[in-house]
Amino acid sequence: MISALSRFIFLICVVLIISFITLYNWGAQWAILTTVALISIPLVYSYINLARLQKAIQTDSVESMSLPSGFWEEVLFRLQRLVKSLKQRMLSIEQQHDHFIEAFQASPNGILMLDQNDQIEWCNAIAERFFGLNFKRDALQRINFLIRRPEFIQYINKRNFEEPLLLERMGPNSSLSLLLQLFPFGNQRHLLLVQNVTDLQKIDAMRRDFVANVSHEMRTPITVLMGFLETVQTLDLEKGQRDQYFDMMMSQAQRMKSLVEDLLTLANLEANSLPAATNGVNVETLMALLRNDAEALSKGKHSFSFKVEDPSSLLGDEREILSAFSNLVSNAIRYTPDSGAIDVSWKLNTEGQGEFSVTDSGPGIASEHISRLTERFYRVDRSRSRDTGGTGLGLAIVKHIASRHQAQLIIESTPGKGSTFILRFPKERIAL
Ligand SMILES: Nc1ncnc2c1ncn2[C@@H]1O[C@H](COP(=O)(O)OP(=O)(O)OP(=O)(O)O)[C@@H](O)[C@H]1O
Numbered sequence: 431m432i433s434a435l436s437r438f439i440f441l442i443c444v445v446l447i448i449s450f451i452t453l454y455n456w457g458a459q460w461a462i463l464t465t466v467a468l469i470s471i472p473l474v475y476s477y478i479n480l481a482r483l484q485k486a487i488q489t490d491s492v493e494s495m496s497l498p499s500g501f502w503e504e505v506l507f508r509l510q511r512l513v514k515s516l517k518q519r520m521l522s523i524e525q526q527h528d529h530f531i532e533a534f535q536a537s538p539n540g541i542l543m544l545d546q547n548d549q550i551e552w553c554n555a556i557a558e559r560f561f562g563l564n565f566k567r568d569a570l571q572r573i574n575f576l577i578r579r580p581e582f583i584q585y586i587n588k589r590n591f592e593e594p595l596l597l598e599r600m601g602p603n604s605s606l607s608l609l610l611q612l613f614p615f616g617n618q619r620h621l622l623l624v625q626n627v628t629d630l631q632k633i634d635a636m637r638r639d640f641v642a643n644v645s646h647e648m649r650t651p652i653t654v655l656m657g658f659l660e661t662v663q664t665l666d667l668e669k670g671q672r673d674q675y676f677d678m679m680m681s682q683a684q685r686m687k688s689l690v691e692d693l694l695t696l697a698n699l700e701a702n703s704l705p706a707a708t709n710g711v712n713v714e715t716l717m718a719l720l721r722n723d724a725e726a727l728s729k730g731k732h733s734f735s736f737k738v739e740d741p742s743s744l745l746g747d748e749r750e751i752l753s754a755f756s757n758l759v760s761n762a763i764r765y766t767p768d769s770g771a772i773d774v775s776w777k778l779n780t781e782g783q784g785e786f787s788v789t790d791s792g793p794g795i796a797s798e799h800i801s802r803l804t805e806r807f808y809r810v811d812r813s814r815s816r817d818t819g820g821t822g823l824g825l826a827i828v829k830h831i832a833s834r835h836q837a838q839l840i841i842e843s844t845p846g847k848g849s850t851f852i853l854r855f856p857k858e859r860i861a862l
C-alpha cells in the first residue's frame with residue numbers, strides 16, 4: 431500500500447514539475463495539454479491491463495497471463511498467486527470429496543443421505559439397486575414416496591430409529607431381505623444404512639429347518655420305542671412275541687444310532703480342514719472293500735459287477751472317499767428291488783478325470799427330485815426310505831465329501847429304468 435501511495439505521489443510530482451516547466455516556457459495552453467497527456471498515459475496503461483485481465487478471467491487463464499511492469503505487475507502477480515492457491519484448495523477438496531464418494535460406493539451396504547425433509551441428497555449404487563432408485567432421477571424426492579412399504583413408512587413417521595427395521599422380499603425379483611436403520615447427523619439430517627441380510631436369513635431358516643427335522647426324525651423312533659416298551663411292560667407276553675418286540679425295538683434304536691452317526695459325520699466334515707492331495711488311496715483296494723460290504727448288505731439278492739478300467743490312486747482322505755463310495759453303493763442296493771443288477775466302475779475319462787460310477791436297475795428318480803437329493807433329510811418316498819432305514823443324510827454327506835475333494839456328483843436317472851450316480855474327480859487328484 432505504501433509503495434502504491436509513494437508511486438502515486440511520485441507520478442503527481444513528475445506531472446506537476448513537467449506542467450510548470452511547460453507553463454513557464456510555452457504558456458498555459460501547452461501546460462494544460464501536457465498535463466492531460468501525462469495523466470492519460472497511466473490511465474490508458476491501466477485500461478489496457480484491465481482489458482487483458484477481463485479477457486483472462488473470461489477464458490480462465492489468469493494464472494498464465496504475462497505480467498506487465500510496474501504497479502500492475504504487483505497487482506496481477508498477487509492476483510495470480512491468489513487464484514492459484516484457491517484452485518489448489520478447490521482441487522484438494524474435490525479430491526477428498528471424490529475419495530469419500532468412492533469409499534461410500536465401495537461399501538457393500540446401501541447408503542442414503544437424507545435432508546431435514548427426508549429427501550434424498552445422495553445415495554450409492556447399492557442403495558439404487560436395493561430400492562430400484564435412480565439417483566439422477568430421484569434426487570430430492572422424499573424417501574417415503576420411493577420406498578412405499580407400510581412398515582417403512584410407519585418406521586420413518588415414528589421418528590424412533592434406535593432399532594433397525596427388517597424388510598423382506600425387496601430388491602430385484604423381490605428376493606432380498608434388507609435391514610435398514612436411520613442415523614441422525616449434521617443439522618437434522620439422516621444417514622439411512624441398508625444391509626443385505628438375505629444369506630443370514632437363509633442360514634437362520636436352514637438352522638430352524640434342520641433342528642425341526644432332527645427333532646422330527648428322532649421323535650418318531652422314540653415314540654415307537656416307548657410304545658413297544660409300554661406293551662412289553664404291561665402285557666404278559668409269550669417269549670416268542672416278546673423277542674419279536676425286542677427285535678423291533680432294536681431296529682428303532684438302530685435308526686436313531688445311524689441318524690446320530692450321520693449327523694456326527696456331517697459335523698466332522700464341516701469342522702475338518704480340507705483333505706490334502708498327497709495321500710494316495712488305491713482304487714482297486716477300495717473296490718474290493720466295497721464288493722465285500724455290498725455282498726453282505728444284499729444277501730445275494732442282487733447281481734453285481736465291479737470293474738476297475740484304469741487302475742489308479744485317488745489323492746484324498748481314505749475314510750471320506752470310502753464313506754462316499756459306500757453310500758452310493760448302499761443306496762443302489764437299498765432302492766433296487768431283489769434280483770436287480772448293480773454295476774460299479776472306476777475309469778479315467780478322455781480329459782483324465784477319475785470317474786467312480788454306480789448304476790442300478792432300480793426304480794429311478796423323477797427329474798423334479800434330482801436337484802434336491804443332496805439336501806439334508808430329503809427323501810423321494812419317505813415311507814419307502816424309512817422302511818430301508820434311510821435318514822436322508824447319505825447323499826448330503828456324499829456331496830460334502832465330493833466338494834472337499836473338488837469332485838462333482840452327477841446324477842442321471844430314468845424313472846422305471848434305473849439310476850447312475852457318478853463322482854467325477856479332477857485330474858489333480860489322480861495318481862497313476
Ligand atoms: N439308487 C437310487 N435309486 C433310487 N432312489 C434313490 C437312489 N439313491 C438315493 N435315492 C433317493 O434319494 C433319497 C436320498 O438318499 P440319501 O442317501 O441321501 O438318503 P437315504 O438313503 O434315505 O438315507 P441314508 O443314506 O442317510 O441312510 C433316498 O431317500 C431315495 O429316495
Ligand SMILES: [Mg+2]
Pocket residue numbers: 757760761820822823824825
Ligand atoms: Mg442313502
